[in-house]
Amino acid sequence: MQQKFVQLAAPGVRDLHPYQPGKPISELEREYGISGSVKLASNENPLGPGEAALAAIKKASQHIHLYPDGNGFYLKQALAKKHQVPVEAITLGNGSNEVIMLAAETFLTSQHEAIYSQHGFAAYPIAVQAVGATARVVPALGLDHPMRRGDDLNGFADRVTADTRLIFIANPNNPTGTWLEAQRLKDFVASMPAHVIVIIDQAYFEYNDGAVYGDASLWISEYPNLIVARSFSKAYGLAGLRIGYCLSHPDVASLMNRVRLAFNTNELAQAAALAALGAHDYLEKARQINAAGLTRFTDFCDAHKISYCPSMGNFLLIDVQGDALPVYERLLRKGIIVRPVGGYGLPESLRISIGLPEEMDRLMSALPEVLELG
Numbered sequence: 001m002q003q004k005f006v007q008l009a010a011p012g013v014r015d016l017h018p019y020q021p022g023k024p025i026s027e028l029e030r031e032y033g034i035s036g037s038v039k040l041a042s043n044e045n046p047l048g049p050g051e052a053a054l055a056a057i058k059k060a061s062q063h064i065h066l067y068p069d070g071n072g073f074y075l076k077q078a079l080a081k082k083h084q085v086p087v088e089a090i091t092l093g094n095g096s097n098e099v100i101m102l103a104a105e106t107f108l109t110s111q112h113e114a115i116y117s118q119h120g121f122a123a124y125p126i127a128v129q130a131v132g133a134t135a136r137v138v139p140a141l142g143l144d145h146p147m148r149r150g151d152d153l154n155g156f157a158d159r160v161t162a163d164t165r166l167i168f169i170a171n172p173n174n175p176t177g178t179w180l181e182a183q184r185l186k187d188f189v190a191s192m193p194a195h196v197i198v199i200i201d202q203a204y205f206e207y208n209d210g211a212v213y214g215d216a217s218l219w220i221s222e223y224p225n226l227i228v229a230r231s232f233s234k235a236y237g238l239a240g241l242r243i244g245y246c247l248s249h250p251d252v253a254s255l256m257n258r259v260r261l262a263f264n265t266n267e268l269a270q271a272a273a274l275a276a277l278g279a280h281d282y283l284e285k286a287r288q289i290n291a292a293g294l295t296r297f298t299d300f301c302d303a304h305k306i307s308y309c310p311s312m313g314n315f316l317l318i319d320v321q322g323d324a325l326p327v328y329e330r331l332l333r334k335g336i337i338v339r340p341v342g343g344y345g346l347p348e349s350l351r352i353s354i355g356l357p358e359e360m361d362r363l364m365s366a367l368p369e370v371l372e373l374g
Ligand SMILES: Cc1ncc(COP(=O)(O)O)c(C=O)c1O
Pocket: 042, 043, 094, 095, 096, 097, 098, 121, 170, 172, 173, 174, 201, 203, 230, 231, 232, 233, 239, 242, 243, 244
């Protein structure tokens, strides 16, 4: 008789849907027999890797027969200096995704609840469900709100109970690009009871250094129940190496370190991240390309009456007025990979990452046809 392994799985895992990453270029080209495709699907940095990071990787590769420094001494020193926090406040993760998982493993059980927004980043439901905790999902702001589909902080506050342990807020959020204004969010953190830990996920922070939505890393010393997550995958251009971190009260970091795997971040990633922190020109270029690309794309959408959510990320969530999958398919045939977001409860939207100017040209010349705009 066929064994039903699903019945053996932990209850939270049984109904879990795995994270759906953007389609890799190699897969598209294999399937459609095409070449020269562009990927605007995973909010990666279109600049490619920075020279300083590549040089650091080359140097560090001399040591890959050895285990990495499980504590990431040099990277943590640099991050502590950058953020003016003690080294003990830092937890390194295999991408910031891992620090999200670590927080869930550390603070949630089947007795506990976590809160996140309806269109919040996909890692939150996975983390909460995997540990068997209960999710309280806050309906997003409506389409008539200036921050359409954004997080409703009042809704978050309303859902806090004695069993709440974690609140996940991406600022700015993915896939919507929306954000919460700094003072409003800070007041919200201040208003939370001591048994509730707020995670402010700022994976896209470096694109605009918190203009409007604030640098939550500066709030860490004030609020012991705050975790701020950051990533090297976006503006720093190191998505493939998998490295991110969070800042928190040292006691929170110490607890998260108990569940962290000993060698969760590797030597090459640590070295590249350290180099990336000092590569100011690369970061500036990434910012400029993104800001210019985002402005161009929103102007294009305005001109073609395509509605979208306001974005502070390196992507834009557009509405296609109907099922987004055929539009996604038509773009694939033209060698352009974007991201359908039906899994986020947004079946009529596509999330499009901001690419290089020539990649945006290609996208914008394809869109009127695939959207069947008159
Ligand atoms: C809001 C948000 N948080 C976290 C992550 C995870 O990034 P990483 O694990 O690559 O650091 C992403 C990735 O897209 C994201 O959009």
